[in-house]
Amino acid sequence: MPHPPRIGDRPDDVAAPAFVGRERETAVLAGALAQPPAVVLLEGEAGIGKSRLVHEYVATGPPGALVATCPPFQESLTLGPIVDAVRQSRAGAGLPGLRVSSLVGALRPLFPEWGAVLPPAPEPLDDPQAARHRIFSALAELIGRLRVRVLVVEDVHWADRATLEFLLFLVARRPALSLLLSYRPEDVAPGSLLLRLSSRLPAGWTQLRLTLPPLDVAATAGLVSSMLGGERVSDAFAAFLHDRTDGVPLALEESVRLLRQRDDVVRHDGEWIRRSLDELAVPPTVRDSVLERAQRLAPAARRAAEAAAVLAEPAEERLIAEVAGLTAAQARDALAEAVRSGLLADDDRGRLAFRHVLVGRAVYDAMTGVEQRRLHQRAGAALERQRPQPVVQLSRHFQAARDVRKWCAYAEQAAAHAAASGDHTTAVTLLVRLLTTAPVRTPAAVPLAVRLATAASDRREPVDDLHHEAIRTLRDVLARDDLAPRAQAEIRNPLGRLLLQAGEFEQAHAELARAVPDLSHDPVEAARAMTYLGYPLQGPWPAAVHLGWLERAAEVASGIGRPADRLALTADRAAALVTLGQEQGWAVAAELPDDVTDLEGARQLARGLANLAYVATGWGRYDDAQARLDTATQLAGRTGYARLNASVQAIQAHLDWYTGRWDGLSGRVAALIADGGLAAMGGLEPFLVDGLLHAAGGSPRRAEQRFRGLLADAPADSIAVLPVSPAAALAALLLAAGDVDGAAAATDEPMRTIGAKQMWVWASDLARIRLDVLLAAGRAAEAAELVAAYEQGLGDVDAPASRAALLTCRAELLAAGGDATGAARGYAAAAAAWAALPRPYDAALTLERQARCLLRAGRADDGAALLSDVFHALAGLGARTDAARVGTGLRELGVQVRRTWRRGRRGYGDQLSPRELEVVRLVVTGRTNREIAGALSRSPKTVAGQLNSAMRKLGVTSRTALAVKALEAGLLPADKD
Structure with a gap:
């Protein structure tokens, strides 16, 4: 009776590789995640085994892991990886029994299929950042209710910005969970938020960066043996494979499968060997191996593999069959063959996908363009029947299929979904691609351009390539010959705001000014454009020009009937006037009501009061500033205006610095700075106050870093665009150090701008240090001129x-x-x-x-x-x-x-304190915070704080860099013979 075939008896029958050669990494990973909160950064090249290590940890570690995977697309639905992971974790269960709060109703746009069980949607927010913060808070609550212990996010180098921002949000919130993030370091963009996760963790978090190395020869032999029935692999064969694949597990696996299919390896005397050193040639790349193995599949199996490559995400058997054009029976046999070949594998949810994205990409790239388009069309048709519709995937498939009508329709839906969820970066990416690559006619292009400009101006990320790409796209639309004046104005208006954010003031002024005459059909937008032109922006315009625009804005605003719009315009005009140093601005501010009952009006009032409090602080009207901040805080709390609440706290910190309320100020400032989104929202006051406290407290180097950073990063379109305070503070430091020329250079430009715009109310800090600098430089005549100009410019204000x-x-x-x-x-x-x-x-x-x-x-x-x-x-x-x-x-x-x-x-x-120096010396020996705490009889929290302080003083962000810096600085005792 014949015995059943063993592994290796047939060339196409190769087992999945065992998990070998990662004992140390597994132990280190488990140890770090056992002490939450922790961030583990798992990095390595493609195919090195990051996903395998993650899956082994999830399968064998404690329960409570939620696994999200970032798809290899340029964009995805807002928070797509996290949302998909939560959705799959509750598949068939929904939300009953989780006892979520009403806040979770904000997740309805992300989980439309749970509409029957989610709480009602809260009222919409007019502020994009507040909307984003609310969604983040709701999703964090939901993850907490799911009792997630470790949030795993794979392939973070492909993560959309919203997902990275959410991870930063979680870190700032200090939840009772840890993060495990895998990525390819070579594919992380220079400005990626992932870099902040790796360098700016708040106190209390531990961080581990785990880099996976290639397998050595012994581990290579073990992996190959596991695929070939567990029998021994000859030393020569293992060394040969290791040399040809560099010990990369994916390349090893692909090579072994191909060699068996070629029948190029055989068993001899109880071990696997090559047929001939001279005859055997292992393909140098994964691509070659994959393609040769794919060609060995039967036609139906090859069609199924190509369909999976087009879908590019884990998919059910039914969907792959439909895209491949196979019957159910044909698909079962074809997919079984593809799985046996090792090209495809099923996940724990019963879906099929390539074992690695590189494998799928190799299959996709080998297809002809005609075949790719045909399968993308089928994929789009199949996915259209899903509910909810995956609009981003549909947009991608119909774009690849060159079905312009459906591509445009789904791209618009995806952009609208992203904007509604507060993910303006994805919205901008989709709309830019649509306007630049699709043949969109002008009547349809105009509303798309307006949406693009609005979404781009709502982004609060620092000005980047996407920002400039949006500007170029809008200018291309404006260049069309068949664009009516009204349509031009509707695009120029938000384009002007984009240019303000980019610091292109003269061009922004020109676009806004050109838009105003053709905005008569929309008095609210016309008045807003005039008010923007009334702000004292950097540029050649004197105060009289700005005042003229504010007068025109007041005339238009007087005829606007909607109270919330009128209130917002009044608040903005008042802030612009007092920023210009005009006493009449306070009279306009007095027109604001003490309170309003409707949500939008309350938020507009809170925002206006916060802006006026900021300016009142600059004027020195501290009681007035405090009263407005108190009211703004109450309104922000009542309306859930989270972003404004953070800004109010930032202004309060600056006010407390001025008025001498320094008790606990350093801690409050540190907490505000730890809020990663504050700088992006323009709240730079905590960074300024932090620098001022360091300057006064004996840390001039730290202070100088803060002031220089502020001068480089100050938002160009903020209500008070003159960086006078950091310039004055930096000049004072430089002058105290004897650098008269440096102090003069720091004050030159802001002093010129104040004089040109006659905004002398902002010179209380700058004029004094500028006078000291001029006198120290022996420029007595200029010093006298400065004081005279200051006195004349103030007048009776x-x-x-x-x-x-x-x-x-x-x-x-x-x-x-x-x-x-x-x-x-x-x-x-x-x-x-x-x-x-x-x-x-x-x-x-x-x-x-x-x-x-x-x-x-x-x-x-x-x-x-x-x-x-x-x-x-x-x-x-x-x-x-x-x-x-x-x-x-x-x-x-x-x-x-x-x-x-x-x-x-x-x-x-x-300088390092003695207690900080003790911690540094133990860090150099490789001890963990917990071990150091035990050795020094301190709490781990205290050790973490002292370690963070030492890193800050030495200007480093990692333990390795700290050790190097400490050795270079001679802070450690020399070794004794």
């Missing part, structure tokens, strides 16, 4: 901060002219003005100048007594740098001062 600054500047001129007594009186008046605001830090610094004038005037006792008061005031604030300087001066006068700081333990500035 009630801007308390600028009034105090002007008094300080006048006193400084007297001191520079040798009138110490007059200068002392001037400084006393200025200090009183600062204290009345209140701005205690500036008051103390001004009193220091008064004290030094008293000393020069021969009033040593008065000067010393005043310096002593200043020392205690600065120490009480926590301004260590300034207090130390004053303390040195007092000791030179023979006055003993005690070095005590309000916050207790001394600061070490940019």
